[in-house]
Amino acid sequence: MKNTDLRFSGHIRATVASIAAATLVAAVSCSSAETGSQTGDLASEVNPMIGTDFTGNTYPGAQAPFGMVQLSPDNGLPGWDRISGYYYPDSTIAGFSHTHLSGTGAGDLYDISFMPVTFPVKEAPAPLGIHSLFSHDSEHARAGYYKVRLDDYGIDVELTATERVGLQRYTMPGGKAAVLLNLSKAMNWDAVTDASIEIIDSVTVAGHRFSDGWARDQKVWFVSRFSVPFDSVSVSDTIIDRDGAPASVAQDAAFYFNTTAGQQITVATALSVTSVDNAMANLEAEAPDVDFDKAEAATRKAWNEALGSIRVTTPDSTLRRIFYTALYHSMLAPTIYCDTDGSYPGPDGKIHKADGFTNYSSFSTWDTYRASHPLYTIIAPDRAADMARSLIEFGVQNGRLPVWNMWGSETDMMIGYHSAPIITEAILKNTGVTDAEKALDIMVKTARMRDYRQLGDYIDLGFVPVQEGQNWEMSKTLEYAYDDYAIAMLAKHLGRNDIHDEFMARAGNYANTYNPASGFFQPRLRDGSFVEPFNPDEYTEEICESNAWQYLFSVQHDIDGMTRLFGGRKELENKLDSMVSHQTDPSVELPIFSTGMIGQYAHGNEPSHHNPYLYNYTDSPWKGADWLRRIMTELYTDSPDGLPGNEDMGQMSAWYVFSALGFYPLNPVSGLYELGAPMFEEAEICLPGGKTFTVKAKGLSEGKRYIASATLDGKPLEQPRISHSDIMDGGVLELQMTSEQTNPWKKTP
Numbered sequence: 001m002k003n004t005d006l007r008f009s010g011h012i013r014a015t016v017a018s019i020a021a022a023t024l025v026a027a028v029s030c031s032s033a034e035t036g037s038q039t040g041d042l043a044s045e046v047n048p049m050i051g052t053d054f055t056g057n058t059y060p061g062a063q064a065p066f067g068m069v070q071l072s073p074d075n076g077l078p079g080w081d082r083i084s085g086y087y088y089p090d091s092t093i094a095g096f097s098h099t100h101l102s103g104t105g106a107g108d109l110y111d112i113s114f115m116p117v118t119f120p121v122k123e124a125p126a127p128l129g130i131h132s133l134f135s136h137d138s139e140h141a142r143a144g145y146y147k148v149r150l151d152d153y154g155i156d157v158e159l160t161a162t163e164r165v166g167l168q169r170y171t172m173p174g175g176k177a178a179v180l181l182n183l184s185k186a187m188n189w190d191a192v193t194d195a196s197i198e199i200i201d202s203v204t205v206a207g208h209r210f211s212d213g214w215a216r217d218q219k220v221w222f223v224s225r226f227s228v229p230f231d232s233v234s235v236s237d238t239i240i241d242r243d244g245a246p247a248s249v250a251q252d253a254a255f256y257f258n259t260t261a262g263q264q265i266t267v268a269t270a271l272s273v274t275s276v277d278n279a280m281a282n283l284e285a286e287a288p289d290v291d292f293d294k295a296e297a298a299t300r301k302a303w304n305e306a307l308g309s310i311r312v313t314t315p316d317s318t319l320r321r322i323f324y325t326a327l328y329h330s331m332l333a334p335t336i337y338c339d340t341d342g343s344y345p346g347p348d349g350k351i352h353k354a355d356g357f358t359n360y361s362s363f364s365t366w367d368t369y370r371a372s373h374p375l376y377t378i379i380a381p382d383r384a385a386d387m388a389r390s391l392i393e394f395g396v397q398n399g400r401l402p403v404w405n406m407w408g409s410e411t412d413m414m415i416g417y418h419s420a421p422i423i424t425e426a427i428l429k430n431t432g433v434t435d436a437e438k439a440l441d442i443m444v445k446t447a448r449m450r451d452y453r454q455l456g457d458y459i460d461l462g463f464v465p466v467q468e469g470q471n472w473e474m475s476k477t478l479e480y481a482y483d484d485y486a487i488a489m490l491a492k493h494l495g496r497n498d499i500h501d502e503f504m505a506r507a508g509n510y511a512n513t514y515n516p517a518s519g520f521f522q523p524r525l526r527d528g529s530f531v532e533p534f535n536p537d538e539y540t541e542e543i544c545e546s547n548a549w550q551y552l553f554s555v556q557h558d559i560d561g562m563t564r565l566f567g568g569r570k571e572l573e574n575k576l577d578s579m580v581s582h583q584t585d586p587s588v589e590l591p592i593f594s595t596g597m598i599g600q601y602a603h604g605n606e607p608s609h610h611n612p613y614l615y616n617y618t619d620s621p622w623k624g625a626d627w628l629r630r631i632m633t634e635l636y637t638d639s640p641d642g643l644p645g646n647e648d649m650g651q652m653s654a655w656y657v658f659s660a661l662g663f664y665p666l667n668p669v670s671g672l673y674e675l676g677a678p679m680f681e682e683a684e685i686c687l688p689g690g691k692t693f694t695v696k697a698k699g700l701s702e703g704k705r706y707i708a709s710a711t712l713d714g715k716p717l718e719q720p721r722i723s724h725s726d727i728m729d730g731g732v733l734e735l736q737m738t739s740e741q742t743n744p745w746k747k748t749p
């Protein structure tokens with residue numbers, strides 16, 4: 001049964017018109033005087049330790065906004081808890097490497113690792129090896145800076161980073177010491193395939209580290225420059241044996257120094273994605289003088305400018321720290337993936353040149369299309385445009401849109417082709433993407449690939465059937481439908497009515513997996529029958545990292561159509577109520593990704609992130625405010641375990657940034673933002689051209705969390721939502737808060 005007659009609601013069809021007024025300006029900035037007087041040193045309000053415990057999988061080290069370098073300590077042991085290299089309960093450090101992933105749940109990278117030591121060294125059996133104990137009492141971290149003492153060696157280590165260069169400063173206790181460069185060690189999914197070191201002169205070393213893992217055939221070149229000459233150096237070879245592959249060699253090095261007490265040694269390491277020569281050029285462009293303080297000051301300034309894009313007013317310092325850490329985490333990825341001359345390798349194996357844009361990689365699109373990329377279209381539209389351009393170029397080079405690309409390769413992690421909504425949103429919001437026709441072409445090519453992840457069945461049957469050897473079929477249907485809607489919206493924008501009609505019809509396929517008998521979207525067999533027995537509490541292979549409850553409302557693009565399937569507004573409300581209240585069947589074991597649980601709602605994973613805002617489509621919008629307040633106050637805290645699940649490259653934190661401001665992109669492509677439950681009395685967003693958008697929550701308190709009325713620039717709002725152009729035009733959204741559980745949007749007869 002193929003649904004080709006689904007009628008989409010009027011406000012969905014008006015998508016393009018509702019956001020076309022948003023204008024492009026090259027950069028977002030606030031005046032320095034304004035930023036300094038009202039926000040101060042926001043980099044110091046960031047707590048990078050948030051998310052380093054529990055399941056957050058974040059790293060505490062130094063990075064510039066969206067920087068290629070993520071210089072951070074590694075505990076030295078593999079394991080899921082140490083996916084980011086660092087796990088707060090651990091007590092060892094075995095090196096400081098230059099690449100990390102922010103809360104992905106999958107472990108890779110850890111490239112170009114340095115470790116300063118004195119003698120004798122402390123060494124444990126593999127995989128830990130040479131290491132030191134440390135105490136959290138000696139750790140200090142803020143945006144762009146990290147410091148720790150290696151207790152076994154008495155060495156203080158400081159880290160900072162520019163976009164492509166990591167700088168480490170060691171304060172030595174005196175005596176004989178060495179700085180170890182380890183290219184042979186690998187952790188988790190990472191596996192070294194080849195690594196070499198070349199001594200250039202008494203302060204400079206260069207080389208490469210090639211590896212395979214989640215990042216396929218990853219190639220990193222580097223140049224490191226010391227602030228003082230090393231007395232001597234030794235280079236050693238390690239034979240790398242891999243099953244089914246020829247043995248290779250990875251080199252490590254030890255640089256020896258005779259130090260005095262208090263002497264400081266700085267090493268600056270530039271990365272390149274193309275060559276040693278370009279690594280040298282990156283070093284000369286960003287840190288030629290190996291000046292730690294100069295680099296740290298520049299990066300702190302960059303973070304203060306980035307974080308200063310939003311200014312919040314609250315007497316609660318803890319709340320400010322949680323908010324600015326979330327904003328910080330949202331700007332760690334995607335990461336810059338090109339050298340200073342624009343060179344970068346594509347998935348086709350060729351070297352390309354980013355001409356007129358900065359190329360980015362590491363897109364966790366299944367997660368980040370929901371809130372991260374919508375946030376960038378507001379606070380960093382120039383970056384949003386470059387990210388969309390990067391996805392388009394990768395798609396053209398790869399032959400199809402990326403799903404989860406990193407370091408020039410496609411991992412194919414997760415499902416859907418969520419590059420489509422990211423690109424479409426950036427185009428419709430006028431961020432500056434100029435190749436919309438090219439974007440539409442690669443979107444359509446991808447979505448018509450019949451042999452890719454059961455798309456042929458999806459096209460023919462109107463749903464993805466359960467099939468042996470496959471998985472996540474029900475989720476694929478729902479996610480393809482949303483991505484098809486995004487393609488349709490871009491086609492409409494470009495006047496391609498044939499493509500618009502084709503993909504709007506496909507966008508209605510979500511209805512074909514809904515079972516009225518169970519009241520859930522449910523896996524189907526090829527003959528059209530629903531899989532039985534069926535328990536919506538269970539986590540099965542047909543549903544992606546979730547259960548049927550958590551995918552129940554995954555129709556962001558057609559709320560009215562979904563509501564009709566459910567039986568009307570009251571039934572939508574009943575289902576939302578049940579999701580919050582229903583406790584998991586005792587026979588069902590919760591998987592590792594089901595964290596931050598409120599009833600069946602799992603905030604620790606992404607599919608249901610938009611659900612609280614669906615109460616705006618019922619007669620009880622105040623229930624959404626209760627739900628949102630509970631998430632923001634109970635699940636996000638100022639502590640190492642202060643994230644309710646994997647950070648997922650910014651999505652977990654971007655959700656908080658939006659929600660704390662008081663609005664959220666339930667359907668990012670629509671250009672509409674649902675009003676929710678603000679956490680601040682006042683928040684101001686700096687916009688291109690010196691404009692500001694201000695949210696004022698009058699009378700806000702823990703008790704007065706509900707919206708009694710709302711005005712935009714003094715005019716009453718008749719619905720609980722605003723448009724992208726409302727924000728980008730600048731102005732004031734004033735919310736009158738109340739303790740009464742009321743529906744201010746209900747129209748009187």
